[in-house]
Amino acid sequence: MNPASDTGLEASASSAPPATPPETLLTWPAEGLARIPFQVYNDPAIADAEQQRLFRGDIWNLICLEVEIPQPGDYRTNVIGDTPVVAIRGNDGLVRVFVNRCAHRGSMLCLDKSGNRKDFTCIYHNWVYDLEGSLQSIAFRRGIRGQGGLPEDFDPSQHGLKQLRMDIIGALVFASFSEKVPPVREWLGERMAWNVDRVVGRPVRIIGGYTQVMHNNWKLYIENVKDAYHAGLLHLFFTRFGLNRLSMDGAVEVSERGGHHLSWSKMHNDHTEGTEYSDGKLRSMKDFDLEDKRLLQSWVEHEDGITHMIQTIFPNVIIQQIQNSLAVRLLVPRGTDECELQWWIIGYADDTEAQMQTRILQSNLVGPAGLVSLEDGVIGSIVQRTTLQDPNRAGVVEMGGRTVESQKGRVSETGVRGFWQEWRQKMGV
Ligand code: FES
Ligand SMILES: [Fe+2]
Known part of the structure; x- marks a missing residue:
């Protein structure tokens, strides 16, 4: 059977007429990117528009790590915004990404998070698709004893699964509804792709993972990162244990359109770092200590000496290196006031046992109850609840100026402004 025509790409969703005309969706404050109107966190019309203009628009969406689907038939489900999708490795060894939806009446095809299958058999009426997405068989297509069944001219080749564009960089599998967005590496730009290669550009091993539900708009968490x-x-x-202080050598870098960013620092001693924290001008929890200091022991992960590197890939992917704790995170919106953060905690396939143990120990820094990231999981909801009442008021984002550019110091909100610059461009507001 020929590949179904519907496995080809549809026109970019962003070219379809938006449900709410951009001009009526939101009026941005006159101060531009130096202000973030509270409406963006609470308005259901904006959340709806994001599904079409962002997630089904001209961006790449992280689906999974390639190492999760090594064998033919291995699959991993996820969502792009609110659209269920499935990444599967075909018998030809290629990874394909489909909307996880039967072409008959729309039933979800793969109900599990992951597994292995020979084909896609829909549980509802038993239509069967091959791993390339072509419709292979239809239960009772000819009816029974000449009664019922599909019309003679029904063409199965027109009813395959909807396939998305797919691209892989390093360990990461991305998909897009868009025909227009350039390949991932080009879309990231040279500097952003450099760090993707740096962290996940060699064979990785997944140490573990979890999903964290946060009670705030997804964009509050992305701003936080x-x-x-x-x-x-x-x-x-x-600050207490000197892993990351604003006084260390570091920078915030933003991509050309603004939406991707890198924030990095190098751990030094107090002498090279300055005395802002040791003088007590900034709080650093002096009264607290660790009984077991093994958590603070690390090795130099990269020759560049960067000990702390956080990257965002627009709009909702995070790549993390905190000492030797490496992770990939994907943030999925759930309406206006809830979001789901998926974590992949990783090491490398060629790590020694001792290195792996250190990574596992250091993973205590992150995650829902992490010694560091616990605060990030709650700060969004602390902001969200006070933005509800005044959609026309706005947050102030002027640290490091009012524009979007890479900056040497990290006492800066340039990365936040960069996110909103690209968000506004994609959303048309
Ligand atoms: S909905 Fe899938 S076979 Fe009917
Ligand atoms: Fe944080």
Whole structure:
């Protein structure tokens, strides 16, 4: 059977007429990117528009790590915004990504998070698709004893699964509804792709993972990740034990359109770092200590000497290196006031046993109850509940200026402004 025509790409969703015309969706404050209107966190019309203009628009969406589906038939489900999708490795060894939906009446095809299958057999009426998405068989297609069944001219080749564009960089499998977005490496740009290669550019091993539900708009968490300013202030564990302080050598870098970012620092001693924290001008939880200091022991992960590197890939992917704790995170929106953060905690296939044990120990820094990232899981809801009442008021984002550009210091909100620059461009507001 020929490949179904519907396995080809549809026109970019972003070219379809939006449900709410952009001009009526939101009026951005006159101060531009120096202000973030609270409406963006609470308005259901904006959340709806994001599904079409962002997630089904001209971006790449992380689906899974390639190492999760090594064999033909291995699959991994996920969502792009609110659209269920499935990545599967075909018998030809290629990874394909489909909307996880039967072409008959729309039933979800793969109900599990992951597994292995010879084909896609729909549980509802037993239509069967091959791993390339072509419709292979239809239960009772000719009816029974000449009664019922499909019309003679029904063409199965027109009823395959909807296939998305797919691209892989390093360990990461991306998919897109868009025909227009350039390949992932080009879309990331040279500097952003450099760090993807740096962290996941060699064979990885998944140590574990979890999913964390947060009671805030997804964009509050993304802002938090891009907000280099907070990292050495909110996170007392970082400052107390000197893992990441604003006074260290570091930078915030933003991509050309603004939406991707890198925030990095190098751990030094107090002498090279300055005395802002040791003088007690900034809080650093002096009264607390660790009984077991093994958590603070690390090896130099990269020759560049960067000990702390957080990257965002627009709009909702995070790549993390905190000492030797490596992770990939994907943030999935769930309406206006809830989101789901998926974590892949990783090491490398060629790690020694001792290195793996250190990574496992250091993974205590992150996750829902992490010594560092616990605060990030709650700060969004603390903001969300006070933005509800005043959609026309706005947050102030002027640290490091009012524009979007890479900056040497990290006392800066340039990454946050960069996110909103690209969000506004994609959303048409
Ligand atoms: S909905 Fe899948 S076979 Fe009917
Ligand atoms: Fe944080």
